[in-house]
Amino acid sequence: xxxxxxxxxxxxxxxxxxxxxxxxxxxxxxxxxxxxxxxxxxxxxxxxxxxxxxxxxxxxxxxxxxxxxxxxxxxxxxxxxxxxxxxxxxxxxxxxxxxxxxxxxxxxxxxxxxxxxxxxxxxxxxxxxxxxxxxxxxxxxxxxxxxxxxxxxxxxxxxxxxxxxxxxxxxxxxxxxxxxxxxxxxxxxxxxxxxxxxxxxxxxxxxxxxxxxxxxxxxxxxxxxxxxxxxxxxxxxxxxxxxxxxxxxxxxxxxxxxxxxxxxxx
Amino acid sequence: xxxxxxxxxxxxxxxxxxxxxxxxxxxxxxxxxxxxxxxxxxxxxxxxxxxxxxxxxxxxxxxxxxxxxxxxxxxxxxxxxxxxxxxxxxxxxxxxxxxxxxxxxxxxxxxxxxxxxxxxxxxxxxxxxxxxxxxxxxxxxxxxxxxxxxxxxxxxxxxxxxxxxxxxxxxxxxxxxxxxxxxxxxxxxxxxxxxxxxxxxxxxxxxxxxxxxxxxxxxxxxxxxxxxxxxxxxxxxxxxxxxxxxxxxxxxxxxxxxxxxxxxxxxxxxxxxxxxxxxxxxxxxxxxxxxxxxxxxxxxxxxxxxxxxxxxxxxxxxxxxxxxxxxxxxxx
Numbered sequence: 377x378x379x380x381x382x383x384x385x386x387x388x389x390x391x392x393x394x395x396x397x398x399x400x401x402x403x404x405x406x407x408x409x410x411x412x413x414x415x416x417x418x419x420x421x422x423x424x425x426x427x428x429x430x431x432x433x434x435x436x437x438x439x440x441x442x443x444x445x446x447x448x449x450x451x452x453x454x455x456x457x458x459x460x461x462x463x464x465x466x467x468x469x470x471x472x473x474x475x476x477x478x479x480x481x482x483x484x485x486x487x488x489x490x491x492x493x494x495x496x497x498x499x500x501x502x503x504x505x506x507x508x509x510x511x512x513x514x515x516x517x518x519x520x521x522x523x524x525x526x527x528x529x530x531x532x533x534x535x536x537x538x539x540x541x542x543x544x545x546x547x548x549x550x551x552x553x554x555x556x557x558x559x560x561x562x563x564x565x566x567x568x569x570x571x572x573x574x575x576x577x578x579x580x581x582x583x584x585x586x587x588x589x590x591x592x593x594x595x596x597x598x599x600x601x602x603x604x605x606x607x608x609x610x611x612x613x614x615x616x617x618x619x620x621x622x623x624x625x626x627x628x629x630x631x632x633x634x635x636x637x638x639x640x641x642x
Numbered sequence: 643x644x645x646x647x648x649x650x651x652x653x654x655x656x657x658x659x660x661x662x663x664x665x666x667x668x669x670x671x672x673x674x675x676x677x678x679x680x681x682x683x684x685x686x687x688x689x690x691x692x693x694x695x696x697x698x699x700x701x702x703x704x705x706x707x708x709x710x711x712x713x714x715x716x717x718x719x720x721x722x723x724x725x726x727x728x729x730x731x732x733x734x735x736x737x738x739x740x741x742x743x744x745x746x747x748x749x750x751x752x753x754x755x756x757x758x759x760x761x762x763x764x765x766x767x768x769x770x771x772x773x774x775x776x777x778x779x780x781x782x783x784x785x786x787x788x789x790x791x792x793x794x795x796x797x798x799x800x801x802x803x804x805x806x807x808x809x810x811x812x813x814x815x816x817x818x819x820x821x822x823x824x825x826x827x828x829x830x831x832x833x834x835x836x837x838x839x840x841x842x843x844x845x846x847x848x849x850x851x852x853x854x855x856x857x858x859x860x861x862x863x864x865x866x867x868x869x870x871x872x873x874x875x876x877x878x879x880x881x882x883x884x885x886x887x888x889x890x891x892x893x894x895x896x897x898x899x900x901x902x903x904x905x906x907x908x909x910x911x912x913x914x915x916x917x918x919x920x921x922x923x924x925x926x927x928x929x930x931x932x933x934x935x936x937x938x939x940x941x942x943x944x945x946x947x948x949x950x951x952x953x954x955x956x957x958x959x960x961x962x963x964x965x966x967x968x969x970x971x972x973x974x
Contacts, residue, residue, distance in 0.1 A: 378749045381746050381747075381749065382746065382747050384746070385742075385743050385746035385747060386747075389732070389735070389739075389743055392735060392739060393732075393734050393735070396734050396735075397734070464732075467729070467730075467732075467733060468726065468728045468729050468730035468731075469730055469731065469732045471696075471726055471728075471730045472730045472731075472743075472744070472791075473747070474696070475694055475695070475696055475719060475724060476719065476744075476747040476748060477715075477716045477717075477719035477720045477747070477748060477749070478747050
């Protein structure tokens with residue numbers, strides 16, 4: 377009971393801080409938006425020029441890209457939430473949390489849920505742009521996406537928190553994040569279909585847990601013909617449920633590691 | 643005989659090769675103000691960190707409110723309030739939000755949460771600014787808010803680790819008013835560390851700690867009585883001659899430092915006329931003062947606490963401690 381209360385207040389504090397920081401709230405949309413509008417529009421045009429767009433599937437490149445960009449904002453927000461722990465350490469607030477009569481598991485859980493909620497909110501806001509790229513979403517699609525984004529965000533936030541729990545300085549965290557975040561993003565189907573990739577790249581994409589999250593977003597946004605873009609794992613085309621199950625399993629491992637890492641903190 | 647709220651037996655805390663706390667034992671009585679006095683790096687904060695369950699002792703035992711600090715962590719944590727040496731507020735939240743967070747993690751019952759928050763905020767005179775972001779607060783206000791927060795869950799023991807460090811004299815004074823006031827009102831035990839001698843004077847009992855060991859533990863008055871009277875300081879060109887003459891005339895071994903030649907006498911007022919009448923060596927000035935805790939520290943350790951506070955040895959020791967903690971980085 378006391379731990380549930382602690383999880384709640386740690387989660388609530390994260391939301392409060394997020395809400396206070398409106399500048400970051402808006403700036404976090406700048407990059408994905410640029411990606412979508414400039415990169416997406418530019419590539420859409422050139423793909424038409426090459427006559428090799430994704431038109432056969434009934435979607436142009438910018439529509440194909442859209443779920444990837446939703447995935448991008450969730451991924452970036454969730455991973456970077458770990459920074460709040462490094463921040464708390466630097467400003468001393470972490471001590472207030474660590475010396476409280478609550479379990480460390482509650483701390484890790486509260487932080488994970490906080491970051492995941494924020495990342496999901498950001499991803500949901502991004503869905504507002506769907507009509508502008510010619511994608512229409514039904515209410516049930518949006519609800520499904522919110523669930524998928526939340527599961528994905530929990531997994532990724534837990535990973536960020538695991539890393540942050542062992543890193544003492546802001547600079548080190550930034551470096552580790554850059555080294556991790558960009559490979560995770562680039563080695564995912566966020567910006568290109570997995571079909572016809574050279575085998576080394578195809579393998580790396582399939583190892584990357586982020587790929588399955590983004591695949592599940594794409595399948596639920598671009599139904600019903602989207603199966604053409606989906607990931608094949610050992611010759612088996614992944615369904616939304618299978619995708620998110622893999623993400624959840626990865627997340628479970630990350631949460632357990634994050635809890636362990638927090639429990640053994642000084 | 644009062645109950646012992648803190649019992650420490652043969653406590654040792656090592657960081658690698660460095661012995662930060664070296665086999666100390668002491669008890670703190672319920673309701674007293676207990677002061678830990680010593681230079682930076684003497685082991686004060688390390689002891690607090692063991693008592694508040696943040697560090698695991700290398701060996702020895704410590705009990706707080708009857709709970710073992712290793713095996714009954716949560717009970718210990720519930721029984722204590724902490725004001726850390728370094729700030730530990732969320733600067734992006736307002737005063738109310740900071741306290742609300744604390745009330746939740748310490749399980750302050752919902753029914754009394756609001757009332758208690760108002761009570762502690764009024765006590766530290768921050769009620770009117772409760773909705774202001776803490777980052778706009780001055781250093782003194784932040785400290786007061788931390789003290790309020792430390793009291794919110796009605797702890798049995800309040801730890802104040804250098805509560806006035808880095809504050810201007812006026813604010814320091816103000817903070818002490820709160821602490822003394824608090825002590826009158828609540829039956830709370832206060833455990834404080836400081837390297838300001840004048841602050842340590844408010845404690846009921848003081849432990850003087852140096853290089854991880856307790857070198858003396860008594861009431862401030864009893865500690866001062868160790869000095870054995872008043873301190874006479876002479877300023878002179880010829881310190882050696884003055885010291886020889888004092889030895890010859892009065893049978894007292896004087897010492898010298900940058901201030902001049904000094905020694906203790908049982909009664910300074912009566913001694914000065916004797917000295918003035920008979921002294922041969924040229925003197926620039928004679929001064930007399932009552933002993934302070936500085937003198938006690940000097941007598942016990944052979945060093946002045948203020949010199950040592952920024953001294954090289956202490957710096958090295960602190961640095962070693964910091965590094966050892968950083969490398970180990972964790973605690974099971």
